[in-house]
Amino acid sequence: xxxxxxxxKDHFLNPRNTGVIEDAHxxxxxxxxACGDALKLMFxxxxxxxxxxxxxQTFGCASxxxxxxxxTEMIKGKTLEEASTITNQDIADxxxxxxxxxxxxxxxxxxxxxxxxENYKSGGEAGNVEKTDSRVVCSCxxxxxxxxxxxxxxxxxxxxxxxxxxxxxxxxxxxxxSDIEGIIARVRSGLAQGGPTxxxxxxxxxxxxxxxxxxxxxxEIRPQLKRDGGDIELVDIDGPRVVVAMRGACSKCSVxxxxxxxxxxxxxxxxxxxxxxVEEESK
Amino acid sequence: MEVYLDNNATTRTAPEVVEAxxxxxxxxxxxxxxxxxxxxxxxxxIDEAREKAAALINAxxxxxxxxxxxxxxxxxxxxxxxxxxxDKRHIITSKVEHxxxxxxxRYMKRFGYRITELSVDGQGLxxxxxxxxxxxxxxALVSLMWANNETGVLFPIKEAAEIAQSKGVPFHTxxxxxxxxxxxxxxxxxxxxxxxxxxxxxxxxxxxxxYARRGTAVMPFMHGGHQENGRRAGTENVPYIVGLGRAVEIxxxxxxxxxxxxxxxxxxxxxxxxxxxxxxxxxxxPELRLPNTSNISFEYIEGEAILLMxxxxxxxxxxxxxxxxxxxxxxxxMRAMGxxxxxxxxxxxxxxxxxxxxxxxxxVIKKMPPIAERLRSMSPFAPKKGx
Numbered sequence: 216x217x218x219x220x221x222x223x224k225d226h227f228l229n230p231r232n233t234g235v236i237e238d239a240h241x242x243x244x245x246x247x248x249a250c251g252d253a254l255k256l257m258f259x260x261x262x263x264x265x266x267x268x269x270x271x272q273t274f275g276c277a278s279x280x281x282x283x284x285x286x287t288e289m290i291k292g293k294t295l296e297e298a299s300t301i302t303n304q305d306i307a308d309x310x311x312x313x314x315x316x317x318x319x320x321x322x323x324x325x326x327x328x329x330x331x332x333e334n335y336k337s338g339g340e341a342g343n344v345e346k347t348d349s350r351v352v353c354s355c356x357x358x359x360x361x362x363x364x365x366x367x368x369x370x371x372x373x374x375x376x377x378x379x380x381x382x383x384x385x386x387x388x389x390x391x392x393s394d395i396e397g398i399i400a401r402v403r404s405g406l407a408q409g410g411p412t413x414x415x416x417x418x419x420x421x422x423x424x425x426x427x428x429x430x431x432x433x434x435e436i437r438p439q440l441k442r443d444g445g446d447i448e449l450v451d452i453d454g455p456r457v458v459v460a461m462r463g464a465c466s467k468c469s470v471x472x473x474x475x476x477x478x479x480x481x482x483x484x485x486x487x488x489x490x491x492x493v494e495e496e497s498k
Numbered sequence: 499m500e501v502y503l504d505n506n507a508t509t510r511t512a513p514e515v516v517e518a519x520x521x522x523x524x525x526x527x528x529x530x531x532x533x534x535x536x537x538x539x540x541x542x543x544i545d546e547a548r549e550k551a552a553a554l555i556n557a558x559x560x561x562x563x564x565x566x567x568x569x570x571x572x573x574x575x576x577x578x579x580x581x582x583x584x585d586k587r588h589i590i591t592s593k594v595e596h597x598x599x600x601x602x603x604r605y606m607k608r609f610g611y612r613i614t615e616l617s618v619d620g621q622g623l624x625x626x627x628x629x630x631x632x633x634x635x636x637x638a639l640v641s642l643m644w645a646n647n648e649t650g651v652l653f654p655i656k657e658a659a660e661i662a663q664s665k666g667v668p669f670h671t672x673x674x675x676x677x678x679x680x681x682x683x684x685x686x687x688x689x690x691x692x693x694x695x696x697x698x699x700x701x702x703x704x705x706x707x708x709y710a711r712r713g714t715a716v717m718p719f720m721h722g723g724h725q726e727n728g729r730r731a732g733t734e735n736v737p738y739i740v741g742l743g744r745a746v747e748i749x750x751x752x753x754x755x756x757x758x759x760x761x762x763x764x765x766x767x768x769x770x771x772x773x774x775x776x777x778x779x780x781x782x783x784p785e786l787r788l789p790n791t792s793n794i795s796f797e798y799i800e801g802e803a804i805l806l807m808x809x810x811x812x813x814x815x816x817x818x819x820x821x822x823x824x825x826x827x828x829x830x831x832m833r834a835m836g837x838x839x840x841x842x843x844x845x846x847x848x849x850x851x852x853x854x855x856x857x858x859x860x861x862v863i864k865k866m867p868p869i870a871e872r873l874r875s876m877s878p879f880a881p882k883k884g885x
Contacts, residue, residue, distance in 0.1 A: 272878035276802035386826030
């Protein structure tokens with residue numbers, strides 16, 4: 216069973232703003248029944264250009280319905296300019312988070328909103344997301360290069376699996392995995408060169424911090440140490456203080472102190488937070 | 499009210515089974531291989547369980563091996579049969595097998611094996627001619643399920659096993675969903691190997707049976723001590739084996755009445771839901787299937803949403819939708835049957851057991867239609883009412 220927050224359950228079981236607006240100013244539809252989820256978003260503006268009513272129709276799982284419901288609540292009362300800044304992460308945050316495998320539901324919400332705004336601005340044209348201006352990478356789910364690039368940049372994605380969770384790309388036959396890897400590498404190198412700044416988590420709870428430290432050690436640090444016959448073990452995490460034990464070749468290595476600072480601490484500062492201090496377990 | 503209609507996933511451990519197991523967590527802790535009385539007493543119970551398991555499928559007790567689960571039994575059959583015929587490099591199975599067979603067979607590709615996955619038609623039925631044509635001199639094993647876990651559709655195992663037998667190829671059947679629900683007689687059905695799972699027939703999780711006909715070459719999968727006549731090493735899981743013995747005893751004694759009971763309730767549920775909910779379709783052959791399983795697609799709506807709304811009113815079922823399969827595509831069984839994606843995403847499996855009551859079924863019949871209607875009212879694809 217999926218681990219949904221109470222807020223997701225509430226928006227799923229008691230969805231807000233379902234239905235149709237007959238004289239909508241903007242309508243956006245994304246997804247398809249074959250893909251397993253689809254969302255049609257409609258809004259009406261008041262005399263001052265604020266969204267006075269927003270409604271949705273959704274085919275999809277609980278998190279797709281909850282994301283749609285949340286989105287309509289979030290955009291009500293906003294100008295189109297304000298609404299257009301809403302990202303998929305904002306939708307997920309509003310719901311208290313979504314399981315990573317379900318992040319594509321929040322992406323669908325963001326895309327439907329953009330399509331609806333585009334539809335309004337173009338006077339009723341382009342109600343569906345215009346995909347023709349970008350190459351289709353995943354033909355199973357019809358996901359374009361642009362959509363993948365955007366998801367990688369905005370959500371700081373690193374792996375093909377994550378891209379699949381966020382966009383569905385690569386979730387079918389798997390034939391586009393190397394293509395997606397290429398896009399991730401390209402977008403990430405752009406990020407490193409001062410492109411749009413990557414969102415490092417702004418504030419972390421203790422549990423999030425511990426999980427993130429563990430992830431970074433597994434993903435970024437351990438493989439590097441293992442190449443040199445070493446290994447690392449997490450001993451304790453206490454606020455910004457991370458205590459580790461060096462194992463294998465690292466435990467006897469004369470330059471282990473440098474590894475500790477230049478690799479372990481540097482990576483944790485990069486991916487977790489600037490104030491991380493790494494110490495070696497006292498023997 | 500809580501209504502459990504997910505018995506193809508797992509069943510309630512029968513209270514009689516729990517009772518039978520209890521002494522083996524207490525005073526009866528001996529190792530059945532030991533020479534002393536502590537062990538001897540326990541061994542007697544293992545032997546009895548073996549006899550009961552054999553009786554359920556009309557096998558010889560010496561042909562019964564206890565394992566840890568149905569998946570182990572399936573893996574044991576595939577690996578054990580292939581290793582016994584190391585020169586043959588071809589396996590035949592079907593597209594709709596349980597992952598315990600399908601993944602285990604596909605894994606063998608990396609060791610140079612060729613896999614033929616037989617297709618099924620729109621009702622989930624097998625084409626025996628395709629099986630006949632697929633068998634070659636290089637075929638080491640045919641493995642076909644007796645009953646499908648998602649649809650309940652039955653394969654013609656007797657005919658399929660006879661075809662394999664006539665060509666001298668060992669035949670394995672994953673009978674995890676069938677045993678205990680329909681009569682099975684290995685004296686009349688020439689299968690060489692057969693898998694049973696305890697927890698699908700009211701024994702606890704963690705115990706299974708591997709049947710291997712006398713004379714079938716199967717190399718052991720687990721090596722170690724000489725338990726189970728040297729065919730499966732490891733100290734016997736005594737309480738669970740005793741529990742399984744009690745469970746199969748009950749299943750054998752009640753197989754006819756249980757068949758009728760679950761079939762009556764299933765048919766009532768199915769016909770009422772199809773009548774009350776527009777745009778539904780039954781997945782799988784209406785007759786050639788288990789008495790307890792019904793797989794219905796609710797078009798224009800998605801399975802996970804249906805399941806969670808059912809769960810919210812205390813009803814447990816399962817779905818072949820992408821969101822519940824943990825992947826992005828609907829179930830491989832639905833796809834193999836050619837069920838359109840639009841219907842596969844909204845497929846719901848109801849699977850019953852002896853413990854379900856008429857009252858429970860009427861409750862589901864009352865609760866399900868408004869859920870379908872509610873989700874459809876939210877769906878952009880549902881046809882407009884009255885249109």
